[in-house]
Amino acid sequence: MTDGSTLFELGPNHYGKSRIRLVTVRRHPDRHDLRDLTVDVALEGDFTAAHVDGDNANLVATDTMKNTVYAFARDRLTGPGEAFGLELARHFAAEPQVDRALVTLREHAWARIPLPDGPASDAFTRTGEFSRVAMVAATRAGASVEAGIEDLTVMKTTKSAFKGFERDRYTTLAETDDRLMATKVTALWGYGETAAEAGFDFDAAFERARSTLLAVLAEHVSPSVQASIWIMATAMLEAEPSIDWVRMVLPNLHHWTVDLAPFGLDNPGVVYVATTEPHGLIDATVRRTG
Amino acid sequence: MTDGSTLFELGPNHYGKSRIRLVTVRRHPDRHDLRDLTVDVALEGDFTAAHVDGDNANLVATDTMKNTVYAFARDRLTGPGEAFGLELARHFAAEPQVDRALVTLREHAWARIPLPDGPASDAFTRTGEFSRVAMVAATRAGASVEAGIEDLTVMKTTKSAFKGFERDRYTTLAETDDRLMATKVTALWGYGETAAEAGFDFDAAFERARSTLLAVLAEHVSPSVQASIWIMATAMLEAEPSIDWVRMVLPNLHHWTVDLAPFGLDNPGVVYVATTEPHGLIDATVRRTG
């Protein structure tokens, strides 16, 4: 490989363990608390010898990463996922050969089963409404935290238009004042530097961001998916000062009005066919100016 | 094909259209109501000529089935899915060559987005907790209705044991007094003959069956998944007299306690690894005696 290593060089690289499935149960006298996460760990750093020379001395085995996640979960997964991610990322970033440790956590929501005399103490249903995401990156110098929502499927049955768009020889789409807008929201946001400090309330910040997103989604009038992102993201930035930017990735899951005229029926916005492909895909970041 | 048709014969057969994706919006002055269903239609009957002779005269095109679902949805999908399925199934069963028409409806739940002054009138999130299923079969003589729940993921963090099972030379599983029990519930039940009559309240019956299932799931002590089915199903039969039988199909989604001893930690039922394969699969029907 000597020749190879002069003609070729290692470019960007990282490695880690993905889809570490982690469930914890905290058994209090009056109730159990359930957490359910999928964790990914990835490391960037000086791994040239492993690639070029087959020398694994600098490699933390991905099996070790998995073990570390489970061991840390024993006593340290007691607050927000972001805080747990920070502990993990800082642990891995302490290795001298590691430049940057990335920990991604997807937390899946469970709700207590409702019983006649209140929520169950030890039985749960997976709600499936969305996953809460946290992405933590640590270097020896510091850490940054992003958070967000994945797989939140939403629909507006009015207050969504699409008109005045460019028309060329391949355009057949009619303009519309009133369409269904359906999407599966991915929203990510970045916290400012102070958020990585001890004591920041990631749960409260998440909750303000989430509830603002949903309320604005419900109430705004949408001239396009692009404008919807701007309207929702600016509202989130206004509502939550700890957030520096918001990125939204919104598929446009088209619902087509069914032509019922052949059957002697009108269809004034009643019957739709839901589709998944093809779909529009709108991806935009909104940030504080300057 | 003359020779073929004496040596060979057509056995059981059916055909239809699957995964008809249907969304309806009913636009009331004060609110919109949203329904979201996936519909399958299948026909059994005299289709020998289509198979053996290539003569399609008796075939209702599956495209026609799809059109019929959308056309019927215009004005008739206003009550329970079961009632809509009965209208569709009876329509198809009226064709002389059809012996039995089967309509399966999976209704996907959406919830109004909560706003400061109440639920949104025209914006929704897909809840994803479960799909409500209805299976309707109609012949010229009558109709039968089954209903149920699919994809309800649940977990009990205690009150689940598994011991006293058979041990042979291939058995290594330890007995346990206390394990996690996690499953994705499929529950189906059959209504008695009178339920297909006009006016039966399928929504109320579904709600009683669903809430009983969940409450008993949460509260019962489980000696095995098999026993859990019996306990839940008998409770549902007790709670809802209109149901003749309950079938449950429960994967046992194993959660293994992680061995943290190599890291100097105990693990008293705190940290688990969630798995999806392999899984146990328990399928049983409980019915009224006689």
Added chain:
Amino acid sequence: MTDGSTLFELGPNHYGKSRIRLVTVRRHPDRHDLRDLTVDVALEGDFTAAHVDGDNANLVATDTMKNTVYAFARDRLTGPGEAFGLELARHFAAEPQVDRALVTLREHAWARIPLPDGPASDAFTRTGEFSRVAMVAATRAGASVEAGIEDLTVMKTTKSAFKGFERDRYTTLAETDDRLMATKVTALWGYGETAAEAGFDFDAAFERARSTLLAVLAEHVSPSVQASIWIMATAMLEAEPSIDWVRMVLPNLHHWTVDLAPFGLDNPGVVYVATTEPHGLIDATVRRTG
């Protein structure tokens, strides 16, 4: 549960372990042989006590089933999957409380990587063309074997028509002399009683059935998917006397001709949009007469 057991009774039931993922490597001096299967085991029998009384004494743990599959694979998975399935099914059916043991094997195909001087001896690619299925059922009295193909995706670009079908008020589909026919084939067939005897060549029978299916699929003229099933299945029954019946389940994966007229272009069967939902679904069994 005393009252319950007089008002209610256990109906049809079975249980087992699903998705046991099994890979074997046989290390010969000149080459390695790779097998990759997903195995499901299910038992029917006298499990009333487990359901009704919470008494697990009759239960073979599904974990034991998994262990048994791996242990048996050590030395006995050397011939056709059907033979391995027979050994497993007979083992489980020997338990006195078991009436019927069902073993389903899905074998995933791998091909040796081609090298300049021939196929690799120890490196493989997953071909993904289809999975070979075997379903074995054993009782104390005997055994039966079914086999088949799953997930074989095929397309005919001509020799497929659909016309002369019934037209009603909901029919808008045009008749066509020439359409694309695309489907994902599930084909299952049942071997006669003698096939379960030692020495039957399941591999050769499978190969004759598979190659006949593909050749007839390619060459026949299809007036409908229904007729295609009849034509392919009768050819398979003619080609392989050990088979008593063939069942085919064929989704009709519609490919719609794109209307290019708005762009000043014709489209004489050139450009299609592939769809997956909704789809037709045709399910029919063809068997020897009498």
Added chain:
Amino acid sequence: MTDGSTLFELGPNHYGKSRIRLVTVRRHPDRHDLRDLTVDVALEGDFTAAHVDGDNANLVATDTMKNTVYAFARDRLTGPGEAFGLELARHFAAEPQVDRALVTLREHAWARIPLPDGPASDAFTRTGEFSRVAMVAATRAGASVEAGIEDLTVMKTTKSAFKGFERDRYTTLAETDDRLMATKVTALWGYGETAAEAGFDFDAAFERARSTLLAVLAEHVSPSVQASIWIMATAMLEAEPSIDWVRMVLPNLHHWTVDLAPFGLDNPGVVYVATTEPHGLIDATVRRTG
């Protein structure tokens, strides 16, 4: 939105149409040629007004993108996917408000069904071995082309070791001289600037890259997945001068040796359990030096 637009600004953004499903049939006298692609289109450029002001005048509708793909496919999808992607990307990049047009094509492989007298002229099976990917980016100034392979699942049954890795207090993995190595290859590579010129033979370059990847994968001795990437990628760069860099993303799909000792059996590399989660994930780029 006046206030908002001074406090907040639009950051990186793009939009387009994803999962455009395209099938073409070229009907020659002696045979049909079948192509099957999934196409994504995305545009970057001056879309601030659409986001901030709800002014869609600069927006090319994603529906128009879909139409354009189908219209272009009529006569221009006759050579490599890369060439088709270049035509599409240059078309969209010609819009004044577009800075960069990205077209991604995934081409799904179909093989002619083998018949006694040669391959079928008009009947095909989807091979499913891998998808061929092309990613084309065009600006008004020029274009760049990347190509690659997705979803190529491979296994080496020997010549794979993993030892000498770092051990810390969370390490339990044993060193091994001989393990199974299984992965689902994603390999992407970038062509140099001249490749976007007319006449470059993308098919031949792809074939050299693909066959080199597979041959080296089969024959090399792997000290780690990281080293395997280096060895395969440098061989590809040596074999195909038109390629500037190769990026590989390889999950490590662990296959664990089953402990058969409880059943009185040894397991000298014969019986494995295949797993999908968690998995290692190794991502590295190798490029020409300088």
